[in-house]
Amino acid sequence: xxxxxxxxxxxxxxxxxxxxxxxxxxxxxxxxxxxxxxxxxxxxxxxxxxxxxxxxxxxxxxxxxxxxxxxxxxxxxxxxxxxxxxxxxxxxxxxxxxxxxxxxxxxxxxxxxxxxxxxxxxxxxxxxxxxxxxxxxxxxxxxxxxxxxxxxxxxxxxxxxxxxxxxxxxxxxxxxxxxxxxxxxxxxxxxxxxxxxxxxxxxxxxxxxxxxxxxxxxxxxxxxxxxxxxxxxxxxxxxxxxxxxxxxxxxxxxxxxxxxxxxxxxxxxxxxxxxxxxxxxxxxxxxxxxxxxxxxxxxxxxxxxxxxxxxxxxxxxxxxxxxxxxxxxxxxxxxxxxxxxxxxxxxxxxxxxxxxxxxxxxxxxxxxxxxxxxxxxxxxxxxxxxxxxxxxxxxxxxxxxxxxxxxxxxxxxxxxxxxxxxxxxxxxxxxxxxxxxxxxxxxxxxxxxxxxxxxxxxxxxxxxxxxxxxxxxxxxxxxxxxxxxxxxxxxxxxxxxxxxxxxxxxxxxxxxxxxxxxxxxxxxxxxxxxxxxxxxxxxxxxxxxxxxxxxxxxxxxxxxxxxxxxxxxxxxxxxxxxxxxxxxxxxxxxxxxxxxxxxxxxxxxxxxxxxxxxxxxxxxxxxxxxxxxxxxxxxxxxxxxxxxxxxxxxxxxxxxxxxxxxxxxxxxxxxxxxxxxxxxxxxxxxxxxxxxxxxxxxxxxxxxxxxxxxxxxxxxxxxxxxxxxxxxx
Ligand code: ADP
Numbered sequence: 001x002x003x004x005x006x007x008x009x010x011x012x013x014x015x016x017x018x019x020x021x022x023x024x025x026x027x028x029x030x031x032x033x034x035x036x037x038x039x040x041x042x043x044x045x046x047x048x049x050x051x052x053x054x055x056x057x058x059x060x061x062x063x064x065x066x067x068x069x070x071x072x073x074x075x076x077x078x079x080x081x082x083x084x085x086x087x088x089x090x091x092x093x094x095x096x097x098x099x100x101x102x103x104x105x106x107x108x109x110x111x112x113x114x115x116x117x118x119x120x121x122x123x124x125x126x127x128x129x130x131x132x133x134x135x136x137x138x139x140x141x142x143x144x145x146x147x148x149x150x151x152x153x154x155x156x157x158x159x160x161x162x163x164x165x166x167x168x169x170x171x172x173x174x175x176x177x178x179x180x181x182x183x184x185x186x187x188x189x190x191x192x193x194x195x196x197x198x199x200x201x202x203x204x205x206x207x208x209x210x211x212x213x214x215x216x217x218x219x220x221x222x223x224x225x226x227x228x229x230x231x232x233x234x235x236x237x238x239x240x241x242x243x244x245x246x247x248x249x250x251x252x253x254x255x256x257x258x259x260x261x262x263x264x265x266x267x268x269x270x271x272x273x274x275x276x277x278x279x280x281x282x283x284x285x286x287x288x289x290x291x292x293x294x295x296x297x298x299x300x301x302x303x304x305x306x307x308x309x310x311x312x313x314x315x316x317x318x319x320x321x322x323x324x325x326x327x328x329x330x331x332x333x334x335x336x337x338x339x340x341x342x343x344x345x346x347x348x349x350x351x352x353x354x355x356x357x358x359x360x361x362x363x364x365x366x367x368x369x370x371x372x373x374x375x376x377x378x379x380x381x382x383x384x385x386x387x388x389x390x391x392x393x394x395x396x397x398x399x400x401x402x403x404x405x406x407x408x409x410x411x412x413x414x415x416x417x418x419x420x421x422x423x424x425x426x427x428x429x430x431x432x433x434x435x436x437x438x439x440x441x442x443x444x445x446x447x448x449x450x451x452x453x454x455x456x457x458x459x460x461x462x463x464x465x466x467x468x469x470x471x472x473x474x475x476x477x478x479x480x481x482x483x484x485x486x487x488x489x490x491x492x493x494x495x496x497x498x499x500x501x502x503x504x505x506x507x508x509x510x511x512x513x514x515x516x517x518x519x520x521x522x523x524x525x526x527x528x529x530x531x532x533x534x535x536x537x538x539x540x541x542x543x544x545x546x547x548x549x550x551x552x553x554x555x556x557x558x559x560x561x562x563x564x565x566x567x568x569x570x571x572x573x574x575x576x577x578x579x580x581x582x583x584x585x586x587x588x589x590x591x592x593x594x595x596x597x598x599x600x601x602x603x604x605x606x607x608x609x610x611x612x613x614x615x616x617x618x619x620x621x622x623x624x625x626x627x628x629x630x631x632x633x634x635x636x637x638x639x640x641x642x643x644x645x646x647x648x649x650x651x652x653x654x655x656x657x658x659x660x661x662x663x664x665x666x667x668x669x670x671x672x673x674x675x676x677x678x679x680x681x682x683x684x685x686x687x688x689x690x691x692x693x694x695x696x697x698x699x700x701x702x703x704x705x706x707x708x709x710x711x712x713x714x715x716x717x718x719x720x721x722x723x724x725x726x727x728x729x
Contacts, residue, residue, distance in 0.1 A: 030105070031126035034112070039064045039080060042121065051097045083109030083122040092129065104133035142279045145176060145286075165298040166197040169256075169266060169291040174200065176283050179268035181246070184256070184291075186264040197264065206246055222262065224284045226252040226276040250274035252281070254288035258296045266291055317469055320348045334481040338441075338449070339368035341477050346370045349469075350453035351460075352380065352433075355441075355477075356389075357449040358399060364389050364450065383427050387420060394438050395450050402447045404439040404474070406467040435462040439474035443482035451477065508576075516573050522566055530559040561687075568695035571627065572680070575702035578624065583707070586622045588615035588660070592649055594622075595629035599637070608637050612649035616658050618727045624703045629662075631696040632723050636664035638690055639721075657709065657726040665720040674713050700725070 025032045026046035034043040044059035044067075052058070058067065064080065065073045072095060079089045089109040096102045110123040166184045173182050181201030185194050199206065227233045228250050230243050242248075250270040256263050266288055323344050338355040345353035354369040366384060371377045389395050394405050407414070410433050419425035434455045441449035451474050455462065462470075533555045544552065592612050596603065603610065610633065618625070629649075636647045643665055652659045669677065669684070676682050678701045683694040704711045704725045715721040 030128050031124070033059070033124040034121055035064055035080065035124060036121040037084060037119065041067060051101065051103065053098045053101065079107070079109060080122060083111050084119050086111050086113070086117075086119050094133075102130075103128055104130040138279060142282050145279065145283050148176070165291075165294050169287075169294065170198050170200055172290070173266055173268065173287055176287060177268050177280060179252075179274075180271045181248070181269040183267045183269070184264060185267065187262060191262075194264075201269070202246055206242060222255045222257060222260075224252055224254045224281050224288060226250075226281055226284075228273060228275055247271045250276075252276055252284050254284045255292075256288060256295055257292050258299055263292070263295055316348050320344055335367050337480055338451075338477055341451070341473065342368045342370045345453060345473075347372055347458065349466075350437075351456040351458050352376075352452070352454035354380075354452045355449060356395060356452070357441075358447070364395060364399065367449075379427075379431070383431065386427075387424055390420075392418070394436070395452065398438045398440050398450055399447050402440050402442055404437065404467060404471055406462055406464070407436045408461050408463065410434055410436060432456045434459060437462050437467055437470045439470045441474055441478040441481065443478045448478075448481070512573055512577060515569060520570065523563070526559055526562050526566065530556065530563065533559060564691075565693050565695075568693045568699070572695050572699045572702065575624070575627075575699045575706070578621070578703065578706040580706065583619045583621050585617050585619050586625060587617050588625065588651070591622060591625045592629055592633075594626050595633055598626070598630055599634055602634065602637050606637050606640060606645055608640075608645035608647060610647045610649070614651050615649065615660070616651055616653070616729070618658060618729075620707050620727065624707075628700050628703050628725075631700050632662045635696060635723075636662065636666055636721075638692070639666040640664075641666050641720075653729065654726070656729055658729050659724060659726050661722050661724050663720065663722040668719055668721050669713055669715045671715075674715065677713065678711065 022045075028045060028047065031047050031051060032043075032045045033041055033048065036042050040063050041059045041061065044056070046056065048054075048059050048067075049056045052067070064076065068076060075093070079091060083089045088111065090106065092104065092106045094102060094104050106127040106129050108125040108127075110125070111119045112121045112123060114120055166186070170182050170184050179201075181199070183199035183202060183206075184197045186197045187194050196206075225233070230236060230239075230248055230251055233239070233251065233253075236243075246269070248269045248271060250273055252268045254266040254268075256266055266284075268284065335357070338357075342353040342355050352369070352371050355367045356364040357367050359365045369377055369380050369384070371380060394407075398405055412429075415428050415433075416425065419428060436455075437453045439451045439453075440447045441451060451470065453462070453466075453470055533552060537549075537552050537556065541549070589612065592615065596610055602608070633647060633649075637645050646665045648663045650661050650663070652661070673684055677684065678697045679694075680698040681694040682698075683690075683692060685692075700723075701711050704727070708728050709726040711723070711725040713721055713723050
């Protein structure tokens, strides 16, 4: 190409090209230089004076040693020598050109061989890679930090206790971000109230709670918010004084959230103005995410623990109820029963448990008070003795209304309000009551007592479910007590009945004894009366006038009747006194025959016809059965109609009895008298019409009843009667 261009033109062109080349090289962002074989700069572009902070004249014609200085030169020299030996050398290094001008560079040395093999010099190209390096470094530092954070997160997640989680978050934050102070804030469920869960580097005065009635916090973006100037923070108005008191200038706040719910914040404070690097923001954000995860886990854990606790408590209560059920049904002494329930309640359900019963004197009487510590019981009793329940007392209210009371939290204000005097106040405080349930004991619409459950030392608090439980217990206890009362009452009634039966029996025995001896002993004087009146009649008949004879007849008649009465009465008493027990088996037909034989004269007189068939064998004393038939057949003849008496005796077999029927064709009995005639001395006719004492059927009834049977009469009235009785088959 040079051959066809004239020499002077070529020279002009060459100088122009060189000028253009210089311009290009001076505007390059990096350094370009040419160093000769003696390591002396032949050329250095304009950036050299900028980087080194020296005039351009300091480079061309000066040695590399002079330009770089001893330290840099000794580092660079081996590379330069390799280039002078003909090798293309590329390396990266960070050069500190000036104290405040450090550059990451990629250095390239190109050997200048011209056309031959000998190296005449080296072209030096330095590319500024500071920005790239910095980005890479930031990246790797942040990666390193984050991976460290992930490693550390194990610690955070390992202790799922929510109480510890906040402290752990804070500890971790301190490790990764170097701030002057730290805090973890928690937000209440309604979002209105914030308080510090834990803090570090802040004075004790640093206000630990914050109201956010406007709910501003809920609207904050869920990303870390860094404020170089705290005055710019959206909550500055709320916190200004606190920041000033602590000398806080800058802060970064990181949201802690579970799901999408903002649960709290992690805050880093700086007492000097702090410009937040991207790395810090990234690490803070990662910390926030990690802490949120830990919080979530802690919450799940806490919920699980709570569920388990509830389940255990339920289990305990169920066991308690089952035991209470046993106890309640095991004893019929109700005070004992209630005391046993109270015993069981402590400590499964309460620290203190008591039962009171409303006495007849309208006073609540304490039946039982239970606590695990006897010393405390003594204290409780002393308290009760000194301050018996008055109108204002919760127990009195429950008694009045019949409604239970639950106080989940007994506050000191309540205690102060309820105290009657300073000593009362002191004693209540000493008892340390935390929570109370009072349940009425009700039966038949009446409140008769009170169950009280109190927590103290256990620090437990009663809930609505506990109330439901206590009410259930109260109902069971009341039912048990009512059962016990019914039992006692019925036992008392039985006792009274037994007692009056005994009295009746002994009165009966006395009466029997009296009647027996009376009828027996009366027979003797009666016989004398009878004999002497007959003697009188026989011997002095002629000397007596009409009137005297009539009187004498009355006497004889009266004596006969008396004799008859006494005989029947004696028979009745004997029937009453038939001793229960095994009787021999007798053939009823034989018995009827005997009765007929005894009644022979009456039968002949009245021309009575008596027949029977199908009569069974029964277990009865023969004399009793003879007497029975004699009475019934005798009556059938005595109360005959105009026709001659026809009597038939038959038997019917029922399930477990024999029913015997004695049928006559006599005068019959009107329906209204049918039950009366079995009463003692009950007669439907006067003596002139039909003689008799009114004792015969009463004897029959007594005999039949003694052998477990029944006697009654069937009659159509005017057309005969049928006397029926049963005996066990
Ligand atoms: P009494 O000594 O009077 O016969 P009972 O106790 O044997 O006493 O009978 C009570 C009453 O029952 C009799 O007075 C009579 O009026 C009535 N009576 C008993 N048996 C018969 C009968 N077979 N027919 C009608 N009336 C009878």
